[in-house]
Amino acid sequence: MARLAKLQKTVRDHGLDALLITHLPNIHYLIGYSGSNGILIVPAQGKPHFFTDFRYKAQVKLEVAGAKITIVDRERTLLDAIVDKQLFMDFDAVGFEESRIPFWMHDFLRKKFRHLKLVAKKEMVESMTMIKTDDEISMIQKAAEIGDMVFDKVIQMIKPGMSEREISAEISYYSKKMGGDGDAFEVIVASGERSALPHGTASEKKVKKGEMITLDFGVRYRGFNSDMTRTVALGKVSTELQKMYDVVRVAQQRAIDKARPGMNGRELDNVARDYITLHGYGSKFGHGTGHGLGIEVHEIPVIAQRGERFTLEPYQVFTIEPGIYIEGLGGVRIEDDVIMRKDNVEVINKSPKELIVL
Numbered sequence: 139m140a141r142l143a144k145l146q147k148t149v150r151d152h153g154l155d156a157l158l159i160t161h162l163p164n165i166h167y168l169i170g171y172s173g174s175n176g177i178l179i180v181p182a183q184g185k186p187h188f189f190t191d192f193r194y195k196a197q198v199k200l201e202v203a204g205a206k207i208t209i210v211d212r213e214r215t216l217l218d219a220i221v222d223k224q225l226f227m228d229f230d231a232v233g234f235e236e237s238r239i240p241f242w243m244h245d246f247l248r249k250k251f252r253h254l255k256l257v258a259k260k261e262m263v264e265s266m267t268m269i270k271t272d273d274e275i276s277m278i279q280k281a282a283e284i285g286d287m288v289f290d291k292v293i294q295m296i297k298p299g300m301s302e303r304e305i306s307a308e309i310s311y312y313s314k315k316m317g318g319d320g321d322a323f324e325v326i327v328a329s330g331e332r333s334a335l336p337h338g339t340a341s342e343k344k345v346k347k348g349e350m351i352t353l354d355f356g357v358r359y360r361g362f363n364s365d366m367t368r369t370v371a372l373g374k375v376s377t378e379l380q381k382m383y384d385v386v387r388v389a390q391q392r393a394i395d396k397a398r399p400g401m402n403g404r405e406l407d408n409v410a411r412d413y414i415t416l417h418g419y420g421s422k423f424g425h426g427t428g429h430g431l432g433i434e435v436h437e438i439p440v441i442a443q444r445g446e447r448f449t450l451e452p453y454q455v456f457t458i459e460p461g462i463y464i465e466g467l468g469g470v471r472i473e474d475d476v477i478m479r480k481d482n483v484e485v486i487n488k489s490p491k492e493l494i495v496l
C-alpha cells in the first residue's frame with residue numbers, strides 16, 4: 139500500500155488523472171500480481187483498478203492487495219473492459235508507460251477516448267523501484283547468496299568433455315535446489331572461442347583444457363533477482379587470456395573502489411573503461427559497466443556511457459561487470475552485485491575473483 143500511495147502522489151505531481159500500467163513487473167511490484175496478463179489503472183485519488191482474465195480469477199484473490207479487480211470475459215480484451223467500465227470518462231489526462239506499451243494499444247486508446255490527453259511517461263514506477271528498502275535489499279542479498287553457493291557447487295563438477303548445456307542445467311538445478319525460485323534469466327555458459335560472445339547462451343559445445351569458461355547467471359528469490367558472472371580457466375590458459383583476465387579483474391575492482399554517491403552512471407563506467415583502454419583493450423569492451431538490479435534483471439540506473447542522467451545514490455543496487463572479448467580467442471567478464479551505501483558500495487557476492495583454474 140505504501141508503494142501505491144507513493145505512486146499516486148507522483149501521478150498528482152505530474153498533473154495526471156491516472157497512470158495506465160502495462161508492464162507486468164511494475165504491476166507485480168505495486169499490487170503483488172504475478173500472472174502474465176493484466177492492466178493496472180492507478181488514479182490520482184482513490185482505489186486502483188486491476189484488469190485480468192479468467193485464468194487468474196483464483197490467483198488474484200491470493201495475491202492482489204489494494205486494488206479493485208475486474209475479471210474480463212474470455213471474449214473481450216482487457217482494453218474492451220476498460221472501455222465498458224467507462225473509467226476514463228471523467229478524466230482529462232492519463233499517463234502511459236511510453237517504452238512499455240505496444241503501438242496497437244496506444245492506437246486503440248487514442249481512438250476510443252478521443253477526449254483524453256494521453257501523456258507519454260518515462261520511468262514513473264521504475265524510479266521508485268530503483269531505490270530499495272532494507273527488506274528489498276535483503277531479498278537480493280539472499281538471491282546472491284544462493285548464486286554464490288551454486289557457483290561453488292558447479293565449478294567442482296566441471297570436467298573436460300562436459301557440454302556448456304550440461305553445466306547450465308546444473309546451475310539451474312542447484313539454483314532451485316538451494317532455495318531460489320528459479321533462474322533470473324537464461325543461464326550463460328560460454329567456453330573457449332564462444333566466451334567472446336558476451337551473451338552466449340549455453341550450447342552443445344564441450345568444454346576442453348586450455349579454455350576460459352564464462353558463467354553468467356542469476357537467481358530469483360521472492361520477486362527479486364541476483365546476477366553474477368565469473369570466468370574460470372579449465373587447465374592452463376594462454377598468456378594472452380591470463381592477461382585479459384588480470385586487466386578485467388583490476389578494472390572491476392577499481393570501479394568498486396571508486397563508486398560513490400553523487401557520481402553519475404557515465405563517470406563510474408569511465409573508471410572501468412579507462413583502465414581497460416589504457417591496457418589496449420578499449421575496443422574490446424563493447425557493453426556498459428553495469429545496470430540496476432531488483433524486480434528485474436536490468437533496471438535503472440544505467441552504468442554506461444549513456445548513463446549520465448542517472449546519479450548514484452544510497453539504496454540503489456546495481457552490477458559492476460566489465461569484460462574484454464576478442465573474436466577467435468575468447469572473453470573474460472567478472473560481475474558482482476553491489477549496494478550503494480552512504481559513502482561507497484558494499485559488494486554482495488562473496489565468490490572469489492582471483493582466476494580459478496579447474
Ligand SMILES: [Mn+2]
Pocket residue numbers: 365366429457459473
Ligand atoms: Mn548483469
